[in-house]
Amino acid sequence: MKTIESTKNERVKAWKKLHTRKGREQADSFLIEGDHLVDEALAASVAIEAMITTRTDYETPFSGSVYYVTQAVMDELSMTETAPGIIAVCQKKVWKQPTSLTGTYVLLDSVQDPGNVGTIIRTALALHASGVILGKGTVDVYNDKVIRSTQGALFHMPVYTGDLHQWIETFKKETVPVIGTALTNASPLKRDQTYPSFALLVGNEGEGVQPSLLSQATENVYIPISQRSESLNVGIATGILLFSLQG
Amino acid sequence: MKTIESTKNERVKAWKKLHTRKGREQADSFLIEGDHLVDEALAASVAIEAMITTRTDYETPFSGSVYYVTQAVMDELSMTETAPGIIAVCQKKVWKQPTSLTGTYVLLDSVQDPGNVGTIIRTALALHASGVILGKGTVDVYNDKVIRSTQGALFHMPVYTGDLHQWIETFKKETVPVIGTALTNASPLKRDQTYPSFALLVGNEGEGVQPSLLSQATENVYIPISQRSESLNVGIATGILLFSLQG
Numbered sequence: 001m002k003t004i005e006s007t008k009n010e011r012v013k014a015w016k017k018l019h020t021r022k023g024r025e026q027a028d029s030f031l032i033e034g035d036h037l038v039d040e041a042l043a044a045s046v047a048i049e050a051m052i053t054t055r056t057d058y059e060t061p062f063s064g065s066v067y068y069v070t071q072a073v074m075d076e077l078s079m080t081e082t083a084p085g086i087i088a089v090c091q092k093k094v095w096k097q098p099t100s101l102t103g104t105y106v107l108l109d110s111v112q113d114p115g116n117v118g119t120i121i122r123t124a125l126a127l128h129a130s131g132v133i134l135g136k137g138t139v140d141v142y143n144d145k146v147i148r149s150t151q152g153a154l155f156h157m158p159v160y161t162g163d164l165h166q167w168i169e170t171f172k173k174e175t176v177p178v179i180g181t182a183l184t185n186a187s188p189l190k191r192d193q194t195y196p197s198f199a200l201l202v203g204n205e206g207e208g209v210q211p212s213l214l215s216q217a218t219e220n221v222y223i224p225i226s227q228r229s230e231s232l233n234v235g236i237a238t239g240i241l242l243f244s245l246q247g
Numbered sequence: 248m249k250t251i252e253s254t255k256n257e258r259v260k261a262w263k264k265l266h267t268r269k270g271r272e273q274a275d276s277f278l279i280e281g282d283h284l285v286d287e288a289l290a291a292s293v294a295i296e297a298m299i300t301t302r303t304d305y306e307t308p309f310s311g312s313v314y315y316v317t318q319a320v321m322d323e324l325s326m327t328e329t330a331p332g333i334i335a336v337c338q339k340k341v342w343k344q345p346t347s348l349t350g351t352y353v354l355l356d357s358v359q360d361p362g363n364v365g366t367i368i369r370t371a372l373a374l375h376a377s378g379v380i381l382g383k384g385t386v387d388v389y390n391d392k393v394i395r396s397t398q399g400a401l402f403h404m405p406v407y408t409g410d411l412h413q414w415i416e417t418f419k420k421e422t423v424p425v426i427g428t429a430l431t432n433a434s435p436l437k438r439d440q441t442y443p444s445f446a447l448l449v450g451n452e453g454e455g456v457q458p459s460l461l462s463q464a465t466e467n468v469y470i471p472i473s474q475r476s477e478s479l480n481v482g483i484a485t486g487i488l489l490f491s492l493q494g
Contacts, residue, residue: 007357115362123483126476191438191494223490228403229373236486237368239479243470243487247438 001058004069006012007076011067015052015077015089021140024233028092030142034084040152040229047091052077055085079144092142094129095131095158101174102197103130104246107164109213110137110204111234117141118149119201125153127242132157135164136203164201168216171199179245180209180217181237188224189240194247202238248305251316254323257442258314262299262324262336267385275339277389278324281331287399294338299324302332309335326391339389342405344377348421350377350445351493354411357384357451358481364388365396366482367449372400374489379404382453382460384413411448413461418446426492427456427464428484435471436487441494449485 004012015094017023018031032041041048042061042097051058051066054074058066074083104122111117117139125134139146141159143207150157169179180186180201201217203209223240225232233241249260259428264270265278275298277397279288288295289308298305298313298440305313353371360362364386371379386393388406397404407414415425426434448464450456461467470487472479479487 119480119483121475123479126470126472126479128473153476176458223373225373226375228367229400230398232370232373232486233366233482235480236366236483237485239487240490244490 001066001068004067004073009073009235012069012073012076016174018089019079019173021143022143024092024140030092031079031090031144031146032088032090032147033078033080033086033144035086037147037152038088040155041088041090044152044155046093046155049089049091052087052154053085058086078157080148080199093155095160097160098131098158101171101176101199103128103150104197104242105129105131105133105171105199105240106242107133107135107167107178107199107201108138108203109135109164109201110207111202112137112139113205114139114143114145116233116235117143118151118154119145120238121146121150121157121159121243122153123235123239125157127239129242129247130158132159133164133167134161135160135167164213165216168199168201168213172218177218178216179241180214180220181222181241182208182214182220183222185214186220186222189221189244191244193221193245195245198245199240200241200245202234202241205234248313248315251314251320254320256320257318259320259323263407265336265483266326266391268390271339271387271389276336277339277394278326278391279337279394280325280327280333280391282333283401284308284394284399285333285335287402288335288337291399291402293340293402296336296338299334299336300332305333320431338401342407344407345378345405346448347487348418348423349376351382351489352376352378352418352446352490353485354380354382354414354425354446354448355385355450356382356448356456357454358449359384359386360452361386361390362396363452363480363482365393365398366399367485368393368397368404368406369400370482370486370489372404374486374493376489377405378407380407380409380411382409382414406479411460412463413444415446415448415460419465425463426488427467428469428488429455429461429462429467430469433459433467433469436491440468441493442492446490447485447488447492449481449488452481
């Protein structure tokens, strides 16, 4: 076990760069915090570059480098108010492009709240989806708040990025219907409206899905809500639609 | 318009007490932040005690006391990282006990995350529920993060507190089924399982609903999720169940 006591240590500085999207893109790695996420990562065979801990008696099945750090170093590396006892440096996973698009996919157009993106990935995993596709303007999946909200689902759910216009065309070519969500020019979600395979397209918290994507969709639906209400949270809407459309 | 320039002003001190549950209970009032919530409160005829703003040119249909404050005072009163231009002091609303329990109700047993409670209230309003009942151990509905997550739904959705054992008995006496959520000793949610009226019982993020409440429920259900997944977020589960059980 190696010991790091200074917040000015070069390794600490390098790890801190992973707090930003740019730093994560340059290093192709990211940080996860706390026992639950670390256990999930180990269980999912995520490639871990290093473990960083304040616990002198830390035991782990991980065979790579373990760094013992002071509380001050841990506070510097943590993105949470109360620093955890353990942080792991993980390599980004590149998911293989799916060979077939059967199953359920969720397409996110400019979803900006990290908690929403993380919860949607967690929900997609729970509700048997095959993948989540992040379009332009959607928050980085390796953002610390996204990771925390996924509660480990990130390590099990294939996540892709890319141009949603192109993805929609690909789904349609494979005769998988793309179901957009919109408040106008859309049909109310019907109970018997189910599909063996589909791609669900949801959008930005304030603006919804951009019109050019909606016009490409096979069909656009909305969840009938009370007139007293402005809208559903995008994560809640995604949960309802995934569950309901799967039948 | 009155002006307050000092963070040590007695009124500022009194308003700051509303940051805690105890302070809100003593004063029977609470703070809301930002234009959207204030507009919602005005539209819903919430009893507003005072408006507090940094905007010298603030115009409002509100006819009560408006206080112009410095940025330092606003920073002191705000619970958000970036203080808004406007805060309102509102009186708590006591909702009349419902005369009939037909319709849909949501019962929360020890739901502790403010974002979850707020999102559930917002979802309940959107999905035509008649009320939300907060049991023991559930976070205070006037907590600033709960209020923010309701996005104003708080002003339109009747929210009650009380002993859930008693509430469940009352529902059952009125022959309204109480549908609990549990992972064991429960049936999978079925597509054709719908009720004209029901009370949905959801529980703590980690522990679920306490067994003594589950044993009182008319029936307990679960949402079938992937084996790769640990659980759904309680807000997401509530959304799916409310939508699905209403038919």
